[in-house]
Structures are given as structure tokens and as C-alpha cells.
Amino acid sequence: MIDVSAEIIFKTFRSGGKGGQNVNKVETAAEGSFNVSGSALLSAEQKELLLQKLANRINSEGFLQVRSQAHRTQLANKEEVVKKMNELLRAALVKKKSRIATRPSKVAKEKRIEAKKRNSDTKKGRQKIRY
DSSP, X not given: OOOOGGGOEEEEEOOOSSOTTHHHHOOOEEEEEXXXXXXXXXXXXXXXXXXXXXXXXXXXXXXXXXXXXXXXSXXXXXXXXXXXXXXXXXXXXXXXXXXXOOOOOHHXXXXXXXXXXXXXXXXXXXXXXXX
């Protein structure tokens, strides 16, 4: 498990929401930026995978950005950013299982054909009788 908290660049700004008079004075919201291509923690293969999977979250400079303004303190919001960032990276680095091609069994084929015959008989029974 990779912890990228050391490479995150934080920027703070005033947050909306809870906090009363504090909202207008203190920069409690936090935004974290992580340079994917310039990271020393990731291998070239991991960087390529992240750039591919998180393309919609990475800006033109190559930074993955995450914001948080859910909490009333700057520290809690920064911790939330680190948690979100690590979770995003962990999920993106999980390799997808390759599908193993299988064939339907003989019994499954027979059941399918039997069901088709039953359906056909049902529909034949709905037709008008012709003499």
C-alpha cells in the first residue's frame, strides 16, 4: 500500500457551510495536489496506469487534485484529502482480472434448446387454426 501524503502539495481556501463567523475569517477548506508523473514513490508502470485510469481527475499539468471542505478545521480537511487521495490511488492500481473463456455445458445447451421448443409450441398454440 502506497502512502503519498509526503508528496501532496496543500492549498487552503475559505470554505462555505458550517462554522459560523469562522467561515468568513479562516481558511479551513483544503485542496491537495499530487504530481503523478513526477512522483518518486511510483514505478513507471504504476504512473502509466494512473494516468490512464484517472485521466478525468488529472489536470493538464499532470496533477491529481482532491478537495475537502466537509470539516470545520483545516487539519481535519487535510486528513480527509490524504485519505481520499490514497483511496483513489489504491483503487486505480488494482489490476483487473482477466476473463477465462468458458463453454456452455452439454446440459446447458439442451436446456436452452428445450426452452426454445416450449416457447415455439406456446406461440404456435396462439395461431389461428387453418383447415
